[in-house]
Amino acid sequence: MSKLYSGAEIVFKCLEDQNVSHIFGYPGGAVLPIYDELKNFNSIKHILVRHEQGAGHAAEGYARSTGKPGVLLVTSGPGATNAVTALTDAYMDSVPLVCITGQVPTHLIGTDAFQECDTTGITRPCTKHNWLVKDINDLAEIMHKAFEVATTGRPGPVLVDIPKDIQFQKSKYKNYKKNKKLNGKSHDNFSQKNIDELINLISKAKKPIFYTGGGVINSGTKASELLRELVYATGFPITSTLQGLGCFPADDNQFLGMLGMHGTYEANNAMYSCDLMINVGARFDDRITGKIDEFSPKSKKVHIDIDPSSINKNVKVDLAIVGDIKSVLTTTLKTFKKSKKNFSKSNKSQISNWWEQIQKWRSKKSLDYIGSEETIKPQYAIERLYELTKDKDAYITTEVGQHQMWAAQHYKFNKPNRWMTSGGLGTMGYGLPAAVGVQIAHPKKLVIDIAGEASVLMTMQEMSTAVQYNLPIKIFILNNEYMGMVRQWQELLHDKNYSESYTAALPDFVKMAEAYGCIGIRAKTPDELDDKIIEMLNTDRPVIFDCLVDKQENCFPMIPSGKPHNQMLLGPKDQKEKKITGKGRTLV
Amino acid sequence: MANSKSAYSFAGKKQKPDTHIIVVWVDNEAGVLARVVGLFSGRGYNIESLAVAEVDQQQNISRITIVTTGTPQVVDQIKLQLKKLVPVHKVADFKREDKNVIFKEMALFKFVANNEKLNKAFEACKNFNPVILDKTNKSNVIQITALRREIDSMSKNLKKFGLVSVSRTGAVAMTRGSEIFK
Numbered sequence: 001m002s003k004l005y006s007g008a009e010i011v012f013k014c015l016e017d018q019n020v021s022h023i024f025g026y027p028g029g030a031v032l033p034i035y036d037e038l039k040n041f042n043s044i045k046h047i048l049v050r051h052e053q054g055a056g057h058a059a060e061g062y063a064r065s066t067g068k069p070g071v072l073l074v075t076s077g078p079g080a081t082n083a084v085t086a087l088t089d090a091y092m093d094s095v096p097l098v099c100i101t102g103q104v105p106t107h108l109i110g111t112d113a114f115q116e117c118d119t120t121g122i123t124r125p126c127t128k129h130n131w132l133v134k135d136i137n138d139l140a141e142i143m144h145k146a147f148e149v150a151t152t153g154r155p156g157p158v159l160v161d162i163p164k165d166i167q168f169q170k171s172k173y174k175n176y177k178k179n180k181k182l183n184g185k186s187h188d189n190f191s192q193k194n195i196d197e198l199i200n201l202i203s204k205a206k207k208p209i210f211y212t213g214g215g216v217i218n219s220g221t222k223a224s225e226l227l228r229e230l231v232y233a234t235g236f237p238i239t240s241t242l243q244g245l246g247c248f249p250a251d252d253n254q255f256l257g258m259l260g261m262h263g264t265y266e267a268n269n270a271m272y273s274c275d276l277m278i279n280v281g282a283r284f285d286d287r288i289t290g291k292i293d294e295f296s297p298k299s300k301k302v303h304i305d306i307d308p309s310s311i312n313k314n315v316k317v318d319l320a321i322v323g324d325i326k327s328v329l330t331t332t333l334k335t336f337k338k339s340k341k342n343f344s345k346s347n348k349s350q351i352s353n354w355w356e357q358i359q360k361w362r363s364k365k366s367l368d369y370i371g372s373e374e375t376i377k378p379q380y381a382i383e384r385l386y387e388l389t390k391d392k393d394a395y396i397t398t399e400v401g402q403h404q405m406w407a408a409q410h411y412k413f414n415k416p417n418r419w420m421t422s423g424g425l426g427t428m429g430y431g432l433p434a435a436v437g438v439q440i441a442h443p444k445k446l447v448i449d450i451a452g453e454a455s456v457l458m459t460m461q462e463m464s465t466a467v468q469y470n471l472p473i474k475i476f477i478l479n480n481e482y483m484g485m486v487r488q489w490q491e492l493l494h495d496k497n498y499s500e501s502y503t504a505a506l507p508d509f510v511k512m513a514e515a516y517g518c519i520g521i522r523a524k525t526p527d528e529l530d531d532k533i534i535e536m537l538n539t540d541r542p543v544i545f546d547c548l549v550d551k552q553e554n555c556f557p558m559i560p561s562g563k564p565h566n567q568m569l570l571g572p573k574d575q576k577e578k579k580i581t582g583k584g585r586t587l588v
Numbered sequence: 589m590a591n592s593k594s595a596y597s598f599a600g601k602k603q604k605p606d607t608h609i610i611v612v613w614v615d616n617e618a619g620v621l622a623r624v625v626g627l628f629s630g631r632g633y634n635i636e637s638l639a640v641a642e643v644d645q646q647q648n649i650s651r652i653t654i655v656t657t658g659t660p661q662v663v664d665q666i667k668l669q670l671k672k673l674v675p676v677h678k679v680a681d682f683k684r685e686d687k688n689v690i691f692k693e694m695a696l697f698k699f700v701a702n703n704e705k706l707n708k709a710f711e712a713c714k715n716f717n718p719v720i721l722d723k724t725n726k727s728n729v730i731q732i733t734a735l736r737r738e739i740d741s742m743s744k745n746l747k748k749f750g751l752v753s754v755s756r757t758g759a760v761a762m763t764r765g766s767e768i769f770k
Contacts, residue, residue, distance in 0.1 A: 120619060121619075121622070124619070124622065124623060124626055125626055125627075125630045128672075128674070129673075129674040132618065132619075134618075149674060153672075307672070308668050308671070309665060309668035309669050309671075309672055311668075312661065312664060313661075313665060
């Protein structure tokens with residue numbers, strides 16, 4: 001007779017078989033049997049966070065920087081509800097997470113027991129799928145299925161809810177064999193005809209553009225390599241969404257910068273005026289499209305995406321190619337190389353007018369700002385941070401707000417999986433725990449959370465986690481004492497009525513760092529900024545860097561939402577007195 | 589604040605909505621109906637009627653029939669989003685006008701009236717396969733099967749014959765002829 005294992009043991013057997021090396025979690029009554037078993041599985045290291053939301057974001061950071069699923073383990077009731085924000089965040093940004101929650105014993109479910117909540121009910125809309133394990137004999141199969149669902153097709157979070165009595169019960173465990181066949185919910189069903197059509201469009205286009213997104217990153221590093229190959233082979237310009245940054249080198253001449261609400265002038269104008277738009281793994285989000293009816297009115301649109309429900313959801317496209325980016329690009333390149341040798345040379349004249357036009361837009365230098373010698377401009381801080389870290393292969397996370405957009409605009413990413421930011425859900429407080437997860441996955445690498453002082457306070461308690469595990473993360477706070485993006489919108493659209501956007505009674509971040517047992521550094525003037533950044537980089541411990549920046553600075557360029565791409569607001573350098581008036585005011 | 593200062597762009601041009609019957613084959617497991625219905629409510633889709641029951645005991649397959657209205661884009665989204673759910677096996681979509689599909693709903697009517705009116709009530713139902721399920725000297729219960737709008741108008745018109753209570757199912761659908769939906 002084969003050996004019987006307890007539910008808690010089976011959980012770890014499954015994690016072992018799935019090659020999980022780290023789990024992020026927080027113990028509690030309904031998961032104690034699982035925590036009790038932890039000591040018997042040395043290959044799995046548990047990272048104790050300080051709040052379950054932190055466990056979720058840390059697992060997200062881990063997943064995004066490695067391409068492997070992140071795993072979190074939390075208790076029933078508040079443990080599960082605290083993880084909901086992180087699950088929703090992962091769902092919006094397609095991050096593979098496996099969340100294991102404890103549940104009250106089966107016989108107490110439905111009795112409003114202590115720390116009971118309807119976990120599968122609450123998380124149903126924010127996971128790809130979830131399971132309540134009611135029979136110990138189903139546990140192993142469900143665990144493995146959970147990993148399969150999280151990582152195949154368009155990745156996303158899943159949740160397995162395990163009642164406490166199931167964790168004690170015993171069952172057999174069959175060794176897991178990875179099923180080579182993809183599950184029925186992943187869709188690689190494009191045809192050669194689709195690819196031929198794409199290549200036909202490519203060869204005819206006079207004003208083409210690649211518009212790439214997080215799908216390229218999710219498809220693995222190989223997909224980024226293939227994308228680069230295709231972009232170079234065509235000679236076309238390329239722009240990227242917030243989530244796609246890094247899949248194409250930002251310092252390359254063909255790269256127009258990020259597009260969208262705070263994207264560059266050249267990227268947005270090129271999107272508006274193009275005659276062929278090739279969307280690779282992006283989803284026509286409203287921060288990208290602006291006013292839908294006037295979104296890129298004259299272009300043929302191609303959409304390559306693994307999720308069929310992304311196609312035609314927001315924008316009607318002319319050619320849909322449903323499949324994994326990597327396999328679509330592989331086939332495209334193969335066909336392209338066969339039929340169009342030396343295309344970029346022979347096609348040069350066909351798109352030369354287009355490039356000329358793009359250069360004109362570029363010469364606007366839409367990311368420029370008015371420098372200062374007295375105060376640190378936030379853009380300048382990011383520029384210096386980039387210059388001083390660009391050779392260090394740094395991993396950057398962010399919170400949400402102005403600092404996030406400045407980081408996206410001014411920090412140049414050349415590799416995929418180096419940029420972790422909450423785009424879809426826009427979760428303030430994401431960056432610090434995400435940095436913890438990234439540093440766990442890459443212990444020797446430089447990990448920086450570019451933060452705002454308001455966001456970072458939402459999950460500040462995770463500094464304690466960083467100190468406990470000697471994670472030398474760098475929290476680079478652009479401190480303007482405001483919820484900057486809120487303040488910016490209030491200035492531009494609500495007659496400078498700064499309702500509740502000033503953060504009064506801020507803590508002293510340097511003392512706070514010391515209280516946590518890490519290092520605090522403060523920079524007040526542009527002169528000392530470089531030295532202080534270097535001091536931060538030379539510190540092999542967690543650092544909170546309090547960078548006091550201009551309090552009034554706004555993030556430009558900007559498309560007031562509800563406007564088409566060719567009606568951007570440029571920065572103060574261009575439009576000293578031009579205020580938003582009339583219609584634009586109502587729309588952002 | 590004269591104008592709405594919404595943080596989002598204006599809705600694009602509206603297409604014309606249509607009524608569709610969506611048939612979904614799902615694993616009959618706990619919570620599956622909540623997943624399907626939650627998808628509709630969460631994404632703001634409409635449910636006019638709903639019918640669900642297990643149709644294959646061996647493979648534990650349930651068949652859910654949903655009547656919904658939406659623009660072509662919304663109906664496409666409904667189908668694609670449904671197909672992403674893990675317990676969903678297949679999804680069929682029929683337009684209400686489709687001649688190749690049979691749609692039926694069942695209704696139970698309770699009448700309380702004198703004999704003359706009860707007879708008239710039964711007479712009025714006779715085009716819709718009426719079956720008397722219960723009868724006393726002052727009441728009866730009649731079962732009919734018909735289309736939605738027929739039941740709508742019947743339940744209005746029969747008031748005068750002493751209709752006191754109506755109970756009705758959602759629509760169920762099946763294709764005509766020998767074809768089955770794969």
